[in-house]
Amino acid sequence: MCTSFPRSAWERTRGRSASKVNALINVTITNRQKTLPIDRRCMRRVVKAIVRDAGIADGQIGIAVVDDATIAKLHNEYLSDPEPTDVLSFVLDSSPGYIEGEVVVSADTAIASAPRFKSSAASELLLYVIHGTLHLVGYDDTTSKKRATMRRHEKEYLAMEIATHAHRKSHRHRHPHR
DSSP: OOOEESSOTTSOOOOOOOOOSSOEEEEEEEEOOSSSOOOHHHHHHHHHHHHHHTTOOEEEEEEEEEOHHHHHHHHHHHHSOOSOOSEEEEEEEEETTEEEEEEEEEHHHHHHHGGGGTOOHHHHHHHHHHHHHHHHTTOOOSSHHHHHHHHHHHHHHHHHHHHHHHHHHHHHTOOTTO
8 A cells, every 4th residue: 555645746836947958856765674685776767767757857756665663653653554554655845847755665565465466575666666656746546547547657667677677687698799
């Protein structure tokens, strides 16, 4: 379950310019767990792609990878639900062309859920990052139609990142000029 807090990415405006040519999206990743190695470059790349594709040229996105105890505490604090969840997203500030937000994902939940979805824990965790970032840029899953749209985008971004990773991996093992 993912919930956006405290407002939709499109509800507030502050008059920041969206006309910047180059995207100035800063993605900060904090790892507060020890059970699952994370690929910061991969996370940063997919978050920037989602934000850029949403037409947002400027912003600060924080990704926190935590354990179940930490995400359960946040889940209880903001939703009065003491159970761990997969992802929480928090829009901190937004205006046309600008976003500031946080995405918190649980590595423990990714590890536990991956076998059920026939996925790797790393792919499951990346899916949580994608899902939370889509919430930050204005997508929601409150109706079946909106949920289907969001799932389609999740699959597209996950497939894009898997293909990018496979491409990079294949080029690392090539031996040119042999």
